Amino acid sequence: MVTLSQITNPVLPGYHPDPSILRVEDDYYIAVSTFEWFPGVQIYHSKDMVNWRLLTYPLTRESQLDMIGNPNSGGVWAPCLSYADGLFYLIYTDVKSRMGAFKDTPNYLVTAENIEGPWSEPVYLNSSGFDPSLFHDDDGKKWLINMIWDHRKGTNSFAGIALQEYSVEEKKLVGPVKNIFKGTELGLTEAPHIYKRNGFYYLLTAEGGTWYTHAATMARSKTLEGPYEVDPTNPILTSDQENEDQLQKAGHGSLVETQNGEWYMAHLCARPVVDKKCILGRETAIQKCYWTEDGWLRVEGGNNPQTIVEAPDLPAHPFEEESNLDDFSSDTLKRYWNSLRRPFEEDWISLTERPGYLRLKGGESMNSCHRQSLLARRLESFQAEVETEVEFSPEHFQQMAGLIVYYDTDDHVYLRVTDHEEHGKCIGIIETRHGKYDELLNQDIPLNNATTKLKAMINHQWLQFYYVDGEGEWQTIGEKIDISNLSDDDADYIRFTGTFVGVCNQDLSGQQLPADFAYFKYEEK
Template sequence: MKTFRNPIIPGFYPDPSICRVEDDYYLVTSTFEYFPGVPIFHSKDLVNWKQIGHVLDRPSQLNLDNTPPSKGIYAPTLRHHDGIFYMITTFVVSQEGRRKNFYVTATDPAGPWSDPNWLEDAPGIDPSLFFDDDGTVYYTGNRQPPEGQKHLKHMEIYLQKLDLEEKQLIGEKYSLWDGALKNAHAQEAPHLFKINGWYYLIIAEGGTGFTHSVTVARSKSVLGPYESAKTNPILTHRHLGRDYPIVNIGHADIVQTQNNEWWMVCLGSRPYGGGYRNLGRETFLVPMAWEHDWPVINPGKGIVEEVMNFPNLEEVKWASAPSRDDFDSPNLGLQWNFLRTPRGDFWSLTERPGYLRLRAKEDVITEQHNPSFIGRRQQHTNFSVTTAMEFKPVQDFDSAGIVLLQNNDFQFRMEYVRDQGEHVIRLVKRAYGKEEIIEAIELETEQLFLKVEASGQDYSFYYGLSNDSFKTLASDVSGIILSTDVAGGFVGAYIGMYCSSNGQQSNNKADFDWFEYAGLSKNI
């Protein structure tokens, strides 16, 4: 029996939502404070995915200015109806948590997508759309129950009609369900389906951490009442213990294949090195069946496994993305992201063809702004990153190099700087907002090769004047500060290039000839 390995999309790709159009499958995930927002993937077999774009790839669609870490774009839902793709999501605006819900549309999932249609009086997070047989379009989201919360984070799922002509919610809000579990909290991520005459409401309960779960209710009427499955939660890993290889399973969406199989996508994490989750929340795939008009997840086992039987679909593999980006294209590869919406002409692939040029910005990566940083997700527990950089720090506040980032207060910076007139390559650890220089070595050069190797939670940092003559800057440095378990929040670790003038004005720049990211052997 042919098998596949979970996760199907490794690294920080949480809150997956999926839809099928004939024999093509499309999937989106959350992006929080990163730009472009909402990557969209394409598959023919549910296992092999390739990214085809970002849904929110223009500043007019996504203004992330001053968005705090782990705010921004939450939990998109992807749907297709009458030739149009719909992506609906929540923008969490500020640290105070003000929420704004909107949707965008496209006829081609690779884009372009429309500018946002902002919905008035749409409280809560994790919105979803459902297109009923009679043409009515329904919006589902979560909110505090109108009669008040019975306990902390007690929420309910509600429903309201959406007028696609007016692009606004209309009519009454209907309370549908406040979950299956006694004293459950964080009822969210509702997805509504009509299958064999039943309306099914699949939601997440228990928060996004260890107690995360998937529950289901059904009704013969879209307005309810909804009957909770006696088997709830239909999927969770909290009973398996914190040392299980896959934890915090939840936030699910389902799809039926053209061969009448049912599958569920959900998020989960793979802790390592003492239970730390540097990779963030990833996208997993698990089979689903129906018994007595109720869903059963992975029959006989009820959990998400690392190795599972392949769907009854012809396998279609895509060409693997190259591990090395030589920056020969005039456009950034889809793996690259900015912190918040990029403002100003601080980067270029054309000023010096064959190089990524980053100009020094006053914005620093230790604050909640838009620094001169371009990064990609960590996707392996064991990996190697190498880059070739040309940079000369002219003033004491000029710096450039590699950043390993969880957020502005938890990061490693391997940077080339001028310190009191001396040129220095150094490793800076920032944790809980405080900085420590782990190592600093005087070095005179204008071309520098930088390398990071991770073996689990042991991170080693190297520098050299060529790509075959590396010296150790620091070895076996604990990387647990790059995990959400230490730093908090909802995102995974990023790795990238940056250039900064650290709050001062500067005309300096750093040119990166290439950047290579490769997973190493013995990865989980």
């Protein structure tokens, strides 16, 4: 039996925040937040906690997740994956508004007998706060916990952890709601998970805010309803902000026990590229843990996250990697593709109307929170090269298609083909930075051929675009662009996603002019 000696963090690089880890027999799963990106909730699978593969998305239908109009960094927050009674349970929030005093946070439950589905229609639970979690007690009862949001002036907005029983038979919450934990001096108490061990209920929460002060807090009680005693060495996990080489923003964790009795914590983290800006977003890491004689959880090596972690005593189980070259020859999309807010439907995206091509029909602008025609995948490395070829015949300046590097509606860079009244079909670079639109060339460059190749080279915070008009050699277009603004950390408001690379098509005239993409290549350097 071959075992693996180490876990290298982050195990899920790029935008993979708020991990909920679960073991069912010999299989390990991690569910992560997807916010406004569709399908909802990514579930990764592993046999050894070293090698992970993207397995499935449970929220694939509009009836499960209707995000049209959701704000940036709204949508699916902090899913919780659990298993009991032969069923997988997934709890999630669909955040409808998040700016200002109020947050609209409906929480839902879906179930499936098989992790790969089909997943049920959602059961509405409550809207009192976000980060819901389901605890299955050993007496068969099930309990929902979530943080409570308090909008009132002069109060603690993170008002504690609510506990209420969930009735499987009635498919709803029943009984009284109790506030079981109001947090510590770290503040911003959220992301609750409950575990039962040796007669104690352990409440693991995130505190300190999902910034560089993020942390994991542990408390315990002899009864489910509390009172909960905080670990005397709290926080049990946080980052050393003085050590820039260390994983940062460590917090928001969940626990798993291996078949052999080893304990691990999956948690979010981030890696800044410059000036504490993390273009890859918040990532997932795993730490090895142990229990002290007096029953408290500790992270091996101290309460700061480690990049190299001892792997569990399990057989190595690598997976075949999905090709990073998509020639669109299949009639289904590869698993790593995502869209903004809406499902993959033939009214805007097709692999069959022109076999061998991805056809995108022109949608709304890059600033829209409704119906963009954009297909993208996560940037998972600080050094990467992405390339595509588009066949597109615009007739008006309101029609454009091409290659985009995208964080959200306020921050993106776009190498696009369009039309100009004076020189016809042309190519140029447009950018929205902090919500302000700009054109980065003095004048767009005329194109003479039906097809145009487009390429982006990313080196940490720098982006360089290239193009080919028809056939020939790659030509540089524009200057290097600083993309450090494509991060959680460079806006005047809190946001939570990460950088994507992909293709898109806008037709602001409403005619839905199609653009056909021959391939998309993603290569990490």
